[in-house]
Amino acid sequence: MLSLASLLYLFLFLPLVISDDARPHELTIHRDIHTRRCTIVRARRIPRHRRLSGEHHAFGFSRILFAGDRDRAVEQVTVSATNATTLQDHFSQICPDFDNTLAEVLPTTVTGASQQDAFTLSENGNEGLSQEGVIPLEVTEITVSGPSSNRVDVTFFSDGYCASERDKFISDVTRLVKEISANQTFHSVAPLLNFWAAFTPSEESGVGVGGVPKNTPFGLYRDGTELRGLYYAKPEVARDACNSLGDRCDYAVLVGNDPLYGGIGGEFVTVTPSTVNGALVLRHELGHSIIGVGEEYDGGFAYFGPNFAHDAQRLPWAHWLSTVPNGSSSPRTRRIERSIMPFQAYPWTILNATAPWRSVFHSSGTYTRHLVRFSLSGLPAAHQLSVRLDGKDLPWAPLPGIGIDRWHYDIHRSDALSNGQHEVVFKLLDAEQEGTAQLCSVEILEYGTEDEFDARPGVYGVFPTFSMDNKTTYRPTNEDCLMRLTVSPHFCSACAEALWLTLLEHIDLFEESGLDVYCSQLHTIIRTNLVPFSGEEQEHPYKIQWWFDGNILDDYTNHTELMLTGDAHGEVAVHVRLNIPEVQVDPEKLLSSERRVWLLGMCK
Numbered sequence: 142m143l144s145l146a147s148l149l150y151l152f153l154f155l156p157l158v159i160s161d162d163a164r165p166h167e168l169t170i171h172r173d174i175h176t177r178r179c180t181i182v183r184a185r186r187i188p189r190h191r192r193l194s195g196e197h198h199a200f201g202f203s204r205i206l207f208a209g210d211r212d213r214a215v216e217q218v219t220v221s222a223t224n225a226t227t228l229q230d231h232f233s234q235i236c237p238d239f240d241n242t243l244a245e246v247l248p249t250t251v252t253g254a255s256q257q258d259a260f261t262l263s264e265n266g267n268e269g270l271s272q273e274g275v276i277p278l279e280v281t282e283i284t285v286s287g288p289s290s291n292r293v294d295v296t297f298f299s300d301g302y303c304a305s306e307r308d309k310f311i312s313d314v315t316r317l318v319k320e321i322s323a324n325q326t327f328h329s330v331a332p333l334l335n336f337w338a339a340f341t342p343s344e345e346s347g348v349g350v351g352g353v354p355k356n357t358p359f360g361l362y363r364d365g366t367e368l369r370g371l372y373y374a375k376p377e378v379a380r381d382a383c384n385s386l387g388d389r390c391d392y393a394v395l396v397g398n399d400p401l402y403g404g405i406g407g408e409f410v411t412v413t414p415s416t417v418n419g420a421l422v423l424r425h426e427l428g429h430s431i432i433g434v435g436e437e438y439d440g441g442f443a444y445f446g447p448n449f450a451h452d453a454q455r456l457p458w459a460h461w462l463s464t465v466p467n468g469s470s471s472p473r474t475r476r477i478e479r480s481i482m483p484f485q486a487y488p489w490t491i492l493n494a495t496a497p498w499r500s501v502f503h504s505s506g507t508y509t510r511h512l513v514r515f516s517l518s519g520l521p522a523a524h525q526l527s528v529r530l531d532g533k534d535l536p537w538a539p540l541p542g543i544g545i546d547r548w549h550y551d552i553h554r555s556d557a558l559s560n561g562q563h564e565v566v567f568k569l570l571d572a573e574q575e576g577t578a579q580l581c582s583v584e585i586l587e588y589g590t591e592d593e594f595d596a597r598p599g600v601y602g603v604f605p606t607f608s609m610d611n612k613t614t615y616r617p618t619n620e621d622c623l624m625r626l627t628v629s630p631h632f633c634s635a636c637a638e639a640l641w642l643t644l645l646e647h648i649d650l651f652e653e654s655g656l657d658v659y660c661s662q663l664h665t666i667i668r669t670n671l672v673p674f675s676g677e678e679q680e681h682p683y684k685i686q687w688w689f690d691g692n693i694l695d696d697y698t699n700h701t702e703l704m705l706t707g708d709a710h711g712e713v714a715v716h717v718r719l720n721i722p723e724v725q726v727d728p729e730k731l732l733s734s735e736r737r738v739w740l741l742g743m744c745k
């Protein structure tokens with residue numbers, strides 16, 4: 142029941158401020174995947190965690206970041222808890238060897254978030270912010286859908302952009318955000334996301350090479366000169382910068398000012414503004430970070446999450462399985478689509494014109510079709526490289542305009558590989574490209590007939606994925622998901638559903654005050670204040686039901702506003718449910734929310 146004071150509060154339309162004490166704690170730990178030793182990387186108070194409830198006082202979630210590379214991978218565990226004691230208990234189970242108490246690291250007040258209101262917004266929306274020990278950050282809004290206390294916020298930080306390149310940074314980030322959220326990938330969940338750009342000028346332009354960072358805030362560098370990972374030398378600077386923004390930095394992306402492919406996932410996602418690869422890397426790595434899904438491509442080592450199964454009888458995506466192709470509504474039998482990976486390699490090798498890169502592999506000869514999949518960089522023209530399988534030239538053509546950036550090529554062949562030994566050869570024909578031309582990855586997959594392997598987009602079944610050790614796990618679709626086919630801009634339904642649910646852990650469908658109550662010409666008007674969704678597809682996404690003193694008000698179903706008499710006296714309850722086709726299963730009711738208000742009959 143609301144007191145008179147809170148009723149007046151509603152009358153005054155003040156936003157409901159979440160008090161620091163009510164905020165759950167959130168602790169992020171990195172646990173070494175071999176020794177299982179823990180390091181605390183972030184401790185903060187978050188606005189809410191909707192999986193914490195009456196019975197659940199702590200919620201822990203583990204994921205492998207940078208799941209393609211065992212040497213650089215890290216297990217990240219995030220634990221949320223209603224109070225510090227519960228957090229300590231949960232933490233000591235996860236990290237028994239950790240010898241400190243959490244008391245020193247847990248914030249008693251909210252960092253950043255409460256200061257947020259104190260920031261002075263200048264005319265153009267930019268803010269100057271400088272805190273002790275934190276690099277200066279000029280924060281610009283890219284797309285903001287609502288208050289950071291009720292959104293998931295992704296902030297891009299600049300690295301290798303000099304003061305004179307500030308506008309380039311803003312336009313690079315604007316383009317990346319547009320590519321991942323304007324019409325695809327994160328488009329449908331964009332009303333739940335905020336994107337910010339935080340600019341810090343660098344002393345030097347660009348990213349480091351040969352393992353040596355430049356003089357930049359986060360020290361982004363490549364290992365050699367080849368286009369591959371983009372690593373950071375100064376994670377502590379990035380941590381402080383992100384923490385200083387409080388609720389405005391749930392995920393940090395470090396943008397290295399280089400036009401070509403590069404990036405990694407991990408505690409921070411790194412990307413470049415490469416016009417062909419920037420968005421591709423960004424959406425894949427954000428998939429790992431935000432949804433906590435593992436890889437789907439072959440040759441990784443960490444497969445986990447809603448897009449992964451060990452056993453065809455236990456599929457997290459069972460409710461997405463396609464019906465049988467004959468048009469009846471029976472779900473497919475859980476047959477395993479017939480394919481195998483006879484060869485795969487990640488050479489990341491610089492090619493030379495003297496000696497071609499070659500490798501042999503064995504086929505069982507029992508499949509009917511095959512695919513040769515490879516990725517290259519430094520090869521702008523087809524005549525510069527020959528790709529041969531058993532002496533036969535495979536026609537490949539560079540993506541138009543790719544220049545020396547990295548790209549992925551698929552050559553589908555409708556004939557069978559014979560039983561026995563085969564050879565694949567990549568020969569650089571143009572010596573001019575030596576030092577630049579690179580073979581990044583090669584894979585050969587064999588498939589059964591169309592009846593044995595249903596490769597059609599939109600088919601949900603049981604598709605085998607082969608790890609770096611050639612162990613088989615299963616994924617939901619052939620190549621519908623960007624966690625497998627990084628050039629695809631879409632998540633499959635299993636990942637998209639998990640994306641909604643994960644974001645809604647932190648978002649209440651009622652915004653701020655939730656319900657606004659006011660008087661109008663002897664009426665009491667109660668209006669819902671809901672997270673807005675706009676756009677053609679989702680114009681009326683909410684199912685809304687009203688109750689007055691326990692009686693359902695059918696006439697008001699789906700109305701966002703309830704009008705009662707001025708002297709109405711009693712309890713109004715409103716229940717909303719987001720109707721999103723992308724979510725089929727929601728056991729914890731994260732798509733539902735409820736509010737109640739007690740009326741004292743004062744609108745007279």
Ligand SMILES: *[C@@H]1O[C@H](CO)[C@@H](O)[C@H](O)[C@H]1NC(C)=O
Binds near residue numbers: 198223224226227
């Ligand atoms: C922390 O939460 C647990 C579970 O709700 C509760 O039993 C305990 O009393 C709380 N401790 C403090 C110090 O509030």
Ligand SMILES: *[C@@H]1O[C@H](CO)[C@@H](O)[C@H](O)[C@H]1NC(C)=O
Binds near residue numbers: 319324
């Ligand atoms: C989305 O926009 C990009 C350009 O920003 C375009 O290349 C792409 O084809 C569009 N995708 C869809 C699904 O409309």
Ligand SMILES: *[C@@H]1O[C@H](CO)[C@@H](O)[C@H](O)[C@H]1NC(C)=O
Binds near residue numbers: 469
């Ligand atoms: C469709 O296929 C399923 C399973 O293979 C079978 O049980 C069902 O009878 C078929 N329906 C029709 C209409 O052929």
Ligand SMILES: *[C@@H]1O[C@H](CO)[C@@H](O)[C@H](O)[C@H]1NC(C)=O
Binds near residue numbers: 482484503505611
């Ligand atoms: C993976 O294992 C399968 C079957 O065990 C085998 O046919 C295939 O050649 C192996 N592939 C590699 C790359 O080792």
Ligand SMILES: *[C@@H]1O[C@H](CO)[C@@H](O)[C@H](O)[C@H]1NC(C)=O
Binds near residue numbers: 490493494495497498
């Ligand atoms: C040329 O490339 C081949 C295949 O990648 C490699 O084995 C060889 O060492 C390279 N030679 C030189 C001179 O770089």
Ligand SMILES: *[C@@H]1O[C@H](CO)[C@@H](O)[C@H](O)[C@H]1NC(C)=O
Binds near residue numbers: 681682685698699
């Ligand atoms: C209310 O909206 C929901 C979801 O948009 C819809 O499924 C339902 O049919 C609507 N009900 C009425 C009575 O309009």
